[in-house]
Amino acid sequence: MSRSHTGTGSKPPSDPPHPRDERWELDLYDLIEMIWSQRGMIIAVFLVLFVAGAAASFLLLNKTYEARARLLVLLDDEDLTPGAAGSGDGFIIEQVMQSESEIMNSETVRRIALENIGPAAVLPEGGSEALALRAMRQSFSVVRAPNASVLIPVLEADSPERAETVLNAIVDAYLEYRQVVLTGDGATGVADRRLQSDAAYTAALDALDQFLTENDITEYESDIAALLTQIAALQTSLATAQSERQAASAAASAIAQRVAEMPENIDLYVESSAENLLIENRLERESLLSRYLETAPPVVALDREIAELEDFIAGGGVAGLGQRRTGVNTVRQGLVQEQMRLESVAAAEATRARAISAQLSAAESEISRLRSLAPDYRRLAQDVAATAAAATSLATQQAEAEARQSLAPGSADAVRIVERAFAPAEGSSLKKLGVAAAFIFAAGTAILMGLLRGYWSRHVGPGARSHPVQQRPQTADLTDAIGPMPSRVAGVPVLARMPDRGSALGRR
Numbered sequence: 213m214s215r216s217h218t219g220t221g222s223k224p225p226s227d228p229p230h231p232r233d234e235r236w237e238l239d240l241y242d243l244i245e246m247i248w249s250q251r252g253m254i255i256a257v258f259l260v261l262f263v264a265g266a267a268a269s270f271l272l273l274n275k276t277y278e279a280r281a282r283l284l285v286l287l288d289d290e291d292l293t294p295g296a297a298g299s300g301d302g303f304i305i306e307q308v309m310q311s312e313s314e315i316m317n318s319e320t321v322r323r324i325a326l327e328n329i330g331p332a333a334v335l336p337e338g339g340s341e342a343l344a345l346r347a348m349r350q351s352f353s354v355v356r357a358p359n360a361s362v363l364i365p366v367l368e369a370d371s372p373e374r375a376e377t378v379l380n381a382i383v384d385a386y387l388e389y390r391q392v393v394l395t396g397d398g399a400t401g402v403a404d405r406r407l408q409s410d411a412a413y414t415a416a417l418d419a420l421d422q423f424l425t426e427n428d429i430t431e432y433e434s435d436i437a438a439l440l441t442q443i444a445a446l447q448t449s450l451a452t453a454q455s456e457r458q459a460a461s462a463a464a465s466a467i468a469q470r471v472a473e474m475p476e477n478i479d480l481y482v483e484s485s486a487e488n489l490l491i492e493n494r495l496e497r498e499s500l501l502s503r504y505l506e507t508a509p510p511v512v513a514l515d516r517e518i519a520e521l522e523d524f525i526a527g528g529g530v531a532g533l534g535q536r537r538t539g540v541n542t543v544r545q546g547l548v549q550e551q552m553r554l555e556s557v558a559a560a561e562a563t564r565a566r567a568i569s570a571q572l573s574a575a576e577s578e579i580s581r582l583r584s585l586a587p588d589y590r591r592l593a594q595d596v597a598a599t600a601a602a603a604t605s606l607a608t609q610q611a612e613a614e615a616r617q618s619l620a621p622g623s624a625d626a627v628r629i630v631e632r633a634f635a636p637a638e639g640s641s642l643k644k645l646g647v648a649a650a651f652i653f654a655a656g657t658a659i660l661m662g663l664l665r666g667y668w669s670r671h672v673g674p675g676a677r678s679h680p681v682q683q684r685p686q687t688a689d690l691t692d693a694i695g696p697m698p699s700r701v702a703g704v705p706v707l708a709r710m711p712d713r714g715s716a717l718g719r720r
Contacts, residue, residue, distance in 0.1 A: 265650020
């Protein structure tokens with residue numbers, strides 16, 4: 213190893229440069245030299261710090277005793293209590309065990325345990341409940357192996373008896389509180405809430421009944437349905453009445469036209485002797501034919517007489533002669549009666565149509581009124597439905613709570629104590645670790661202070677070297693202590709390259 217310097221110019225290394233231009237290099241040899249030169253101070257600082265740290269470790273780091281218990285959580289599909297500690301229906305071991313751990317590590321469990329044993333059992337020197345709770349919170353933990361249904365509560369204390377007492381109290385408090393949480397003691401609270409819900413349901417129902425009474429409504433939905441049915445029937449009846457009235461009126465008008473064209477009186481019959489004589493001759497001819505031939509003179513003579521009578525009648529020779537009878541035209545009379553009946557039917561159907569129209573208008577007005585009340589009715593009906601649903605739900609909850617409370621003792625005991633806490637025979641102490649830490653801290657601090665003081669005295673403070681030297685003075689003691697040093701040019705790596713601040717101070 214060698215100490216070199218840099219500068220401007222071409223002077224050989226044997227000639228030292230001006231103090232303002234020199235630079236110092238710190239290598240391992242320099243560090244060892246500075247440490248050795250400050251060995252007295254380093255030893256003194258080390259002893260002071262180590263003795264203080266070791267004393268503090270022996271005085272402050274007391275021995276602690278760790279008590280453990282083991283609890284087995286039963287995962288039975290038919291027993292709902294482990295699932296009740298989880299969330300949802302599909303429970304897995306992680307969810308259940310995490311839930312059980314949270315219950316055991318809850319503040320309520322610690323408070324119950326503290327009430328059972330008192331603060332004096334937790335703090336040997338005595339103290340308030342808050343300090344005892346904090347001590348229990350800091351010294352208690354729950355651990356478990358992965359995929360195992362065993363909980364391991366752990367508690368550290370300064371004495372084995374105290375660790376055993378406090379941990380067993382926490383386990384008992386956990387089992388007691390778990391019974392309360394899972395089986396529930398809230399049947400009374402649920403009953404009170406149910407009474408409130410029933411009162412709300414009664415108030416909502418009274419408000420709805422008052423609304424229906426004030427608006428003359430029997431049952432809103434039924435009244436609306438009945439009105440819609442009535443309106444449909446009235447519309448059908450009105451259409452039928454109007455069509456029948458129109459048909460009757462049209463038929464009556466047609467009959468009236470026919471009646472106007474028909475005479476009121478008609479001839480019933482007209483009689484004359486020529487026609488009677490013609491009839492008699494025809495009858496006599498038939499009688500003669502039964503005895504004579506058609507060419508017989510009597511028959512031929514009678515045929516000639518009949519022919520003359522027929523010619524006479526056909527020529528109108530008997531018009532206006534003989535007897536005539538007249539009377540009321542019965543056809544016209546029947547048509548007039550039918551006309552009157554149809555007109556009465558038309559009038560009746562018109563009256564019926566007017567009555568149906570009035571009823572239809574009243575029904576439409578009523579349904580319009582009911583529809584205008586729909587928002588208020590819906591609101592009141594929803595209040596009734598909501599309060600009824602809430603009352604039903606609370607009734608179910610109350611029944612379940614009462615059923616849980618009526619279960620036999622231990623029905624929710626899905627946790628079994630595998631091993632209670634025992635007073636640990638051996639404790640653990642951090643004194644050795646504290647002494648080792650004090651040694652490391654004291655040694656490191658002392659060496660650092662020695663390096664800083666050595667560097668200050670050699671390169672910064674008063675009396676520091678102003679230029680490097682080729683031969684190191686006062687190395688005999690170091691050589692005698694650690695043996696001969698290797699050559700300065702042996703190639704030991706340079707640790708740091710620093711400017712010579714002593715030269716800078718000299719320039720100032």
